[in-house]
Amino acid sequence: MSVHNSSVEFGRIGLVQEKRLEQDFVLWKSYKGDNDVGFDSPLGKGRPGWHIECSSMVFETLALANTPYQIDIHAGGVDLLFPHHENEACQTRCAFGVEIAKYWMHNGFVNINNEKMSKSLGNSFFIKDALKNYDGEILRNYLLGVHYRSVLNFNEEDLLVSKKRLDKIYRLKQRVLGSLGNIDLNFKKEILECMQDDLNISKALSVLESMLSSMNEKLDQNPKNKALKGEILANLKFVEELLGIGFKNPTEYFQLGVNESEKQEIESKIEERKRAKEQKDFLKADSIREELLKRKIALMDTPQGTIWEKLF
Numbered sequence: 001m002s003v004h005n006s007s008v009e010f011g012r013i014g015l016v017q018e019k020r021l022e023q024d025f026v027l028w029k030s031y032k033g034d035n036d037v038g039f040d041s042p043l044g045k046g047r048p049g050w051h052i053e054c055s056s057m058v059f060e061t062l063a064l065a066n067t068p069y070q071i072d073i074h075a076g077g078v079d080l081l082f083p084h085h086e087n088e089a090c091q092t093r094c095a096f097g098v099e100i101a102k103y104w105m106h107n108g109f110v111n112i113n114n115e116k117m118s119k120s121l122g123n124s125f126f127i128k129d130a131l132k133n134y135d136g137e138i139l140r141n142y143l144l145g146v147h148y149r150s151v152l153n154f155n156e157e158d159l160l161v162s163k164k165r166l167d168k169i170y171r172l173k174q175r176v177l178g179s180l181g182n183i184d185l186n187f188k189k190e191i192l193e194c195m196q197d198d199l200n201i202s203k204a205l206s207v208l209e210s211m212l213s214s215m216n217e218k219l220d221q222n223p224k225n226k227a228l229k230g231e232i233l234a235n236l237k238f239v240e241e242l243l244g245i246g247f248k249n250p251t252e253y254f255q256l257g258v259n260e261s262e263k264q265e266i267e268s269k270i271e272e273r274k275r276a277k278e279q280k281d282f283l284k285a286d287s288i289r290e291e292l293l294k295r296k297i298a299l300m301d302t303p304q305g306t307i308w309e310k311l312f
Contacts, residue, residue, distance in 0.1 A: 025087045027052050051087035058092070058100060067098070074101035078149070081106055105199075108151040117154070125154060135256050138163050141245050144201045163312055165205070166245065166253070168212050173236055174250040175219055181230015183238050187211055191242065201243065208239055254309035258297075266297055270306050273299075 031038035031045040038045045048056070063070040070092065076085060085104065092100035109116060112123040130139055142162035146152045187207070194204035215232045222228055240247045255263070269288050276284040289299050296311040 023083070023086075025049065025051060025083055027091065051084055052091060054084070055088050055092045055095070055100060058088075059096070063096075069099040069102040070096070071101050073103045073105060075105040075107065078106040078108055105148060107148045111151055111153045113155050114153055130159075134159055134163075137245060137248070137253075138166060141166050141205075144243060144245070145205055147198075147200060147202050149198075160312070165209070168209070169236065169239075169246040170248070170250045170253045172212055172216055172219075172232060173246060176229040176233045176236075177250070179226060179229035179233045181227055181232075181234050183234040184211075184231055187235055188238060191239070195242070204243070211235060251307070256310060258310050266292065266308055270299065270308065274306065 026049050028041070028043045028046050029049050031047075037047050039047060058070055058074075064072075074085065074088075085106075089100050092098070110125070111117060112125055115121060115123060117123055117125060127139065138159060139162075142159055143152070145158075145162065145165075190207045191204050194200045194207060197203065215228075215235070218228055219225070219232070236246055239245065258266070269292060273285045273288040276282070276288065292299060292308070297308055298311055299306055299308050
């Protein structure tokens with residue numbers, strides 16, 4: 001983490017009288033007055049600087065023994081690269097002769113509809129608010145789709161795209177449930193190579209998207225191929241365990257947002273429609289379908305019976 005460029009881009013400090021260089025920082029801040037926090041010490045009354053607080057906490061609570069670094073991963077916003085993280089690394093190196101972290105992960109900012117999210121602009125957005133309208137898995141898939149170092153431009157349209165991507169996973173999973181088989185090793189290799197490339201999950205999702213399209217085509221051509229179905233399910237299981245998406249039962253996923261009493265009512269309507277069709281009262285059967293569709297409940301007739309899902 002060189003200071004030469006980062007101070008210009010990310011620095012929030014200026015050259016003050018006590019500093020020889022803009023990059024200088026203090027380990028112990030002097031006491032300023034009655035309203036300031038201060039502790040007596042051999043260095044004079046004062047308090048620890050921000051950077052030494054973090055290095056101290058890492059050393060006291062997390063530091064690994066007998067390794068060339070104290071912790072595996074140190075994360076934070078890209079705005080903390082300099083001065084905060086560089087100063088942490090510097091003082092830990094001097095005090096203990098080791099690096100504070102093996103890997104540094106600096107995440108990009110979050111924008112709301114192309115504007116930087118901030119309290120001053122009044123456009124702060126909380127995950128708890130998004131969860132009122134979107135299932136957590138949809139949000140997870142959405143966040144995974146943007147590389148952690150990139151700016152995330154949060155908007156409703158992209159959340160809907162995320163939902164459609166998940167739909168593809170569950171549509172394919174629905175076609176192969178209960179199958180047994182082995183994972184496609186080339187698919188696994190491609191995904192892992194993406195993960196090893198600076199945790200490029202967005203690229204891994206593109207590989208997954210290609211697999212979904214390819215396997216759907218193959219399944220259309222060979223709908224009874226048990227080995228193919230088993231391979232597909234093994235691929236999806238691997239993604240589920242690695243990225244935490246696609247882990248629900250497809251029926252559960254497509255019926256999200258419908259409570260138990262509503263489910264019972266829908267099943268009752270499906271039975272009523274079934275009886276109407278048996279009695280060749282197709283007008284009534286169509287009327288029930290349309291009634292449910294107005295409530296965003298779509299019916300699909302299959303060889304195994306009628307299934308339904310909640311439209312988003």
